[in-house]
Amino acid sequence: MTALRALITLAGLVLVWQGLVWLTGLPPFLLPPPERVALRLWSDAPLLWEHGRWTLLEILLGLVLGTLMGSLAALVLAASALARRWLLPLLVVSQAIPVFAIAPILVLWLGYGLASKIAMSTLVIFFPVTAAFYDGLRRTEPGWLDLARTMGASPLRLLLRIRLPAALPAFASGVRVAAAVAPIGAVIGEWVGASAGLGYLMLHANARMQTDLTFAALAVLALMAMGLWTLVDQILRHALPWQPDSLSAGERRHR
Amino acid sequence: MSQGTAPPSVHLRSARLTYGGVRLFDGLDLDLPSGQWISLLGPSGVGKTTVLRMVAGLVQPEPPTTMAAGDSTPLAGRIAWMGQQDLLLPWLSVRDNVTLGDRLRGTRTDAAGMARASRLLQRVGLADEATARPAALSGGMRQRVALARTLYEDRPLVLMDEPFSAVDAITRLRLQDLAAELLAGRTVLLVTHDPLEALRLSDRVLVLSGRPVRLSPPLLPPGPAPRAVDDPGLLALQGQLLARLAAAEVGS
Numbered sequence: 242m243t244a245l246r247a248l249i250t251l252a253g254l255v256l257v258w259q260g261l262v263w264l265t266g267l268p269p270f271l272l273p274p275p276e277r278v279a280l281r282l283w284s285d286a287p288l289l290w291e292h293g294r295w296t297l298l299e300i301l302l303g304l305v306l307g308t309l310m311g312s313l314a315a316l317v318l319a320a321s322a323l324a325r326r327w328l329l330p331l332l333v334v335s336q337a338i339p340v341f342a343i344a345p346i347l348v349l350w351l352g353y354g355l356a357s358k359i360a361m362s363t364l365v366i367f368f369p370v371t372a373a374f375y376d377g378l379r380r381t382e383p384g385w386l387d388l389a390r391t392m393g394a395s396p397l398r399l400l401l402r403i404r405l406p407a408a409l410p411a412f413a414s415g416v417r418v419a420a421a422v423a424p425i426g427a428v429i430g431e432w433v434g435a436s437a438g439l440g441y442l443m444l445h446a447n448a449r450m451q452t453d454l455t456f457a458a459l460a461v462l463a464l465m466a467m468g469l470w471t472l473v474d475q476i477l478r479h480a481l482p483w484q485p486d487s488l489s490a491g492e493r494r495h496r
Numbered sequence: 497m498s499q500g501t502a503p504p505s506v507h508l509r510s511a512r513l514t515y516g517g518v519r520l521f522d523g524l525d526l527d528l529p530s531g532q533w534i535s536l537l538g539p540s541g542v543g544k545t546t547v548l549r550m551v552a553g554l555v556q557p558e559p560p561t562t563m564a565a566g567d568s569t570p571l572a573g574r575i576a577w578m579g580q581q582d583l584l585l586p587w588l589s590v591r592d593n594v595t596l597g598d599r600l601r602g603t604r605t606d607a608a609g610m611a612r613a614s615r616l617l618q619r620v621g622l623a624d625e626a627t628a629r630p631a632a633l634s635g636g637m638r639q640r641v642a643l644a645r646t647l648y649e650d651r652p653l654v655l656m657d658e659p660f661s662a663v664d665a666i667t668r669l670r671l672q673d674l675a676a677e678l679l680a681g682r683t684v685l686l687v688t689h690d691p692l693e694a695l696r697l698s699d700r701v702l703v704l705s706g707r708p709v710r711l712s713p714p715l716l717p718p719g720p721a722p723r724a725v726d727d728p729g730l731l732a733l734q735g736q737l738l739a740r741l742a743a744a745e746v747g748s
Contacts, residue, residue, distance in 0.1 A: 382583070384579045384580070384581055384583045385583055385585065387549075387552075387554050387577065387579065388577055388579060388583050388596075389600050390553075390554060391552050391553070391554070391575055391576070391577035391655075392577075392596065392597040392600045392601065392649065393572070393573055393597075393600065393601050394600035394601065395602075398600055398601075398602060399600075402599055402600055403585070403600075406585070406587045407585075409587075481587075482629075483586040483587045483629055483631060484586075
């Protein structure tokens with residue numbers, strides 16, 4: 242059912258796109274019709290795959306690294322008042338600097354290869370994970386903490402046995418956001434300086450007026466982003482079966 | 497009880513606590529005689545729960561407060577707490593919720609502990625739900641799991657904060673019977689806003705009123721707990737207690 246709905250939505254979007262091409266009569270180098278993009282996807286599949294797998298690798302590594310570092314930062318913030326005083330303002334200020342702005346510097350430091358793109362993805366992912374997880378760790382049900390204290394729990398066990406599991410739904414929200422924004426970091430990195438990747442391919446195709454190839458690369462990127470989000474969402478749902486989901490309660494029963 | 501010794505009496509003396517610039521307690525004395533069930537009633541916001549939290553060590557009173565057990569050994573580690581909500585952890589099974597204390601103290605639940613947890617779940621009528629998650633249970637069932645968790649701690653001093661307020665009237669009466677049976681022989685301090693509950697279960701009922709808080713002289717319901725709802729003596733006391741509560745409301 243879900244797949245069918247997605248297909249119908251996709252078909253509707255393609256129809257609107259085609260209609261737009263007919264109505265405006267824009268030349269293909271400005272707005273390529275869907276069938277030309279589809280043709281590109283087919284004929285240039287090896288090229289798209291060649292570049293796509295670099296981008297995918299950057300995104301995945303960025304997601305893993307960013308999530309790990311974000312979780313660690315959130316746990317450190319939750320565990321230590323000292324860290325909260327010194328690290329928290331730093332984190333907030335660091336978000337005032339757009340990743341776009343430091344991309345050239347990262348490329349300068351880390352080179353044209355994978356490292357600078359992974360660093361970029363990591364930076365983009367780090368903050369939503371830290372913010373969501375830290376927020377979850379702070380908002381533990383006070384009754385649980387009282388109960389745990391009367392049971393003689395040490396601060397560390399309180400963190401690991403109560404606060405941490407209680408914060409996992411919030412953490413999951415952060416990771417979902419991270420999965421959705423992860424491609425941004427990688428693609429920006431590729432725009433600024435790379436010799437491979439979908440961002441690089443798009444930039445080059447655009448410069449040569451191969452707009453259909455740009456669109457094809459964009460489609461692959463979108464597909465990857467959606468696939469990644471769905472995968473992450475499914476994993477998180479299965480990992481947190483107790484999390485109440487009032488919106489899909491009618492569709493799934495959990496125990 | 498496993499200790500085989502008498503449960504401790506607790507003596508709170510000259511308790512003082514300032515909260516938000518208001519002196520909630522000043523010179524408050526409270527005695528919990530060994531093995532007795534004491535209930536605290538009073539208007540909302542008078543500080544019943546805070547008294548309970550003070551005894552639990554969750555709130556630090558100010559000097560010159562002293563609190564000591566009658567056997568002059570520390571109270572820490574001898575207290576079980578049951579809160580207003582069931583406070584079940586949604587990610588743990590019913591059985592793991594019952595044995596939560598072990599998990600939090602970093603001790604593994606051994607075979608004997610598991611057997612005890614199973615026995616307690618059987619006593620509260622939830623043997624078949626041991627592996628279920630709390631979300632699958634009704635409010636009354638969840639509260640029974642919370643009771644089993646409190647009993648699993650096997651502490652001589654039990655502190656309860658309106659533990660049965662969130663369930664329907666009939667379930668509440670059943671839970672009261674169960675609690676009276678299973679907590680017999682322990683020192684219990686119960687905060688409640690239900691006069692009937694207090695009179696059914698307690699050896700002494702105290703009414704809190706005023707600012708700073710004063711305690712009424714204790715009401716002593718006669719006969720063994722749990723007392724029948726239609727017990728004439730109990731109903732007479734209920735009238736008295738309601739009058740005191742009404743007076744306390746006006747006084748504060």
